[in-house]
Amino acid sequence: MKIVSPLNPEKELDTLSSWKDAFIAIDKNPGHWKEGRSACTLARYFLSGRGEPEVIAAINGLLDGDSVEGLERGEIETPCPFDDYLNPRRQDMGIWGRTKSGRRFFVGVEAKVDESFSENTLGSALIEAAKTKADKPKSHAVDRIAGLCDWFGVSPEDEAVRNLRYQLFHFTKGTADVKNVDISIMLLLTFHTPEYDSRKGEGNAADWQAFVNRFFVPVQGGYKLNIANCASTVYAVEKIVID
Numbered sequence: 001m002k003i004v005s006p007l008n009p010e011k012e013l014d015t016l017s018s019w020k021d022a023f024i025a026i027d028k029n030p031g032h033w034k035e036g037r038s039a040c041t042l043a044r045y046f047l048s049g050r051g052e053p054e055v056i057a058a059i060n061g062l063l064d065g066d067s068v069e070g071l072e073r074g075e076i077e078t079p080c081p082f083d084d085y086l087n088p089r090r091q092d093m094g095i096w097g098r099t100k101s102g103r104r105f106f107v108g109v110e111a112k113v114d115e116s117f118s119e120n121t122l123g124s125a126l127i128e129a130a131k132t133k134a135d136k137p138k139s140h141a142v143d144r145i146a147g148l149c150d151w152f153g154v155s156p157e158d159e160a161v162r163n164l165r166y167q168l169f170h171f172t173k174g175t176a177d178v179k180n181v182d183i184s185i186m187l188l189l190t191f192h193t194p195e196y197d198s199r200k201g202e203g204n205a206a207d208w209q210a211f212v213n214r215f216f217v218p219v220q221g222g223y224k225l226n227i228a229n230c231a232s233t234v235y236a237v238e239k240i241v242i243d
Helices: 016-027 038-047 051-060 122-135 141-152 166-176 198-215
Strands: 002-004 068-080 089-099 104-112 183-192 216-219 222-225 233-242
Touching: 016 038, 016 068, 038 051, 038 068, 038 089, 038 104, 038 183, 051 068, 051 104, 051 183, 051 233, 089 166, 104 166, 122 141, 122 166, 141 166, 166 183, 166 198, 166 233, 183 198, 198 216
Parallel strands: 002 068, 104 183, 183 233
Antiparallel strands: 068 089, 089 104, 216 222, 222 233
């Protein structure tokens, strides 16, 4: 599988230094690239040759009666719009491929060591959005959250929903909205590196489980999104990688 940057889709990222340079060019914060943390560990995982077969195995676990023909292209920090506003979701990595039966799929990768699913819950994100709207009347921050709630079929006033992590809402919608695919997969890669903090990791696991329990149903190999208005079949699966 050829892995590239959206800024230069012709140049393959085949060394750690090229991947680092491409990541920083998009992220703009060199401090986010650290050994043992998610961005650098994701790069090492794929550059080592370990990532591709393990991701294929995770996908195959979801495909009852079908299997992966191959992973065709990977793109780091790939933009995945989930509405018509600016600033689309950035997947840590997007992967496109095809199954043996000819179905096209997209994998949206969220890489974690023990980094949280953002500091914001949906409720706290909504409070911040309202403050932004008061200061900047043209802001669409509140509209963006309202649109997500409408798509998920929930009320932003529902306390249980407000306590779910905001990042997981746009992770789901951004993955589900990728065009020209039959299957969309949210892949949470949790890396247990020497930097992994088990207390934080357990908190992340609880946040992930609370979200999938609310919007997904268990299936072979993971979970299936329980929302009817999706152009593709949407799955969620976590893979724990011991580094």
